[in-house]
Amino acid sequence: MSGPGNGSGRTSRNGTAAGGGSDAGGGFKTRPWSDLRPFSIKAKLGLLVVVSVFITTGLLMVALRTDTELRFITIFSVIASMLITQFVAHSLTAPLDEMTTAARAMSHGDYTRRVRAGRRDELGDLAATINRMAADLEAVDQHRKELVANVSHELRTPCAALRAVLENVVDGVSEADPETMRTALRQTERLGSLVEHLLDLSRLDNGVVPLHARRFEVWPYLSGVLKEASMSRSASVLASGSGNASRTDVHLHLDVSPPELTAHADAERLHQVVANLIDNAVKHSPRHGRVTVRARRGAAPESLELEVQDEGPGIPEAERHHVFERFSRGAAVNPHGPGSDGGTGLGLAIARWAVDLHGGRIGVAESPRGCRILVTLPGTVKPSG
Structure with missing residues (x-):
């Protein structure tokens, strides 16, 4: 015999007392009637x-x-x-x-x-x-249609320019001199950059990009990223023969405090974030402007805060939630001046996905001048892959 309040002492697989067990209030309870609704x-x-x-x-x-x-x-x-x-x-x-x-x-x-x-x-x-x-x-179907249309539009421009250059050379309109070849090279590089961005986004969407987090010193790491950005811009100027294809007049400044600051993240993915943010800031900077990269300890333990700020026209508050979408380009005050070439609109989308992989946050922060992008990394990323 079972004692008082113990029911029959036998429990079914779904956790309810079989054979007429009692609930906490002493009332009889069976599973079929517990799921019954008045209008079911x-x-x-x-x-x-x-x-x-x-x-x-x-x-x-x-x-x-x-x-x-x-x-x-x-x-x-x-x-x-x-x-x-x-x-x-x-x-x-x-x-x-x-x-x-x-x-x-x-x-x-x-x-x-x-x-x-x-x-x-x-x-x-x-x-x-x-x-x-x-x-x-x-929504997914609409996004797919917009993605196909945007990709087609982005690929059409460099393909048409490259075709025009090659047709001129074949027809004898222009010679295959170094200047003509540099023009074709620029369009080829633009195509390669677009395809690389699309592949990065595809890998991120499919979740096949593993994180290999490790601890590293922030100052030498960011210093190397800024140096690579400067060398890349200088190489673009040499290839194009003019200063219009790349902004070498913009000064890059690094501010890390304290100098011995360390971070725990995937260095390669974080490099994508910083490089794309710097590239976006340089494109929208005024002539002889300044882009500042700051690194500070975050509010949470072991967290890291990164800022990339330019002196450009900034982003209107109504458009701030759109700038990290694919193929989105921030509005510029002077569409024909410095920074009018907004690129493919994929750089900030890649930066957002890389930050999301770390479990961090990225957004446009308030700034009295220019645009300030704030990135917060939790610092507790577990290595994967």
């Missing part, structure tokens, strides 16, 4: 059975008291039960037909179809889920 399909079917039984019982009592033949009572009972069943079945199958039509439309690429979701039963929950799924699929 279970309740409606149960009500259908109860009503049919009451009708049949009532008609039998009438037959016994009035000496009515049993066959008439049976016919009336069957007709009444069928009418009630038809009413309940129609209320259940009509929403299913609507959902089937919507699902068939979505299978053919029409994600604008919605179903009514005002019911307070399982079918209402299913309708709301289908509407959410349709909205998500519509």
Whole structure:
């Protein structure tokens, strides 16, 4: 025998007492009735059975008291039960037909179809889920179309320029001199950069980019990133033959405090973040402007705060949440002046994804002048891969 409050002493696999166990309040509790809602399909079917039984019982009592033949009572009972069943079945199958039509439309690429979701039963929950799924699929489809259109637009420009240069050389309009070849080289490099950015984003989207976090000193690391950025700009000027393709007039400044500051992150991914932020800041800087890279300890233990600030026109507050989207380009005050070449619009998107891989945050911070991008890394990234 079991003691008081222990039920039968036997527990089923779903954690409820089998054989009529008691709950904490001493009341009887079974799993099927605990899931029953007032307007659920279970309740409606149960009500259908109860009503049919009451009708049949009532008609039998009438037959016994009035000496009515049993066959008439049976016919009336069957007709009444069928009418009630038809009413309940129609209320259940009509929403299913609507959902089937919507699902068939979505299978053919029409994600604008919605179903009514005002019911307070399982079918209402299913309708709301289908509407959410349709909205998500519509957003994904729209994003795919925009991505294809943007990629096509970005690839068309350098391809057309490269084709024009090569056609001029083939037709004898221009000679294959070093200047012409440098022009073709610039367009080829632009194509290569765009393809590399797209591949980076594809790897990030698919989650195949592992993090190899390690601890390193921030000052020599960022100093090397700035040096590479300066060398890259100088090499671009030599290849182009002019200063219009790259901004060598912008000064890069590094500010790390304290000097012995260390960080724990994936150095290669963090290099993508800083390099893209510097490239974006340089493009939008005024002539002889200054880009400052700051590094400080974060508020959380072992966290790191990085800032990249320029002296350009800045980003309007209404556009700050768009600048990290793919192919988004911040508005410039002078679209024909320095910084008018916004690039492909993928650099900040890659920076955001790299920061997200670290579990950090990136955003546009308030600044009295120019644009200030703030990156916060948690400092507790676990190595992977």
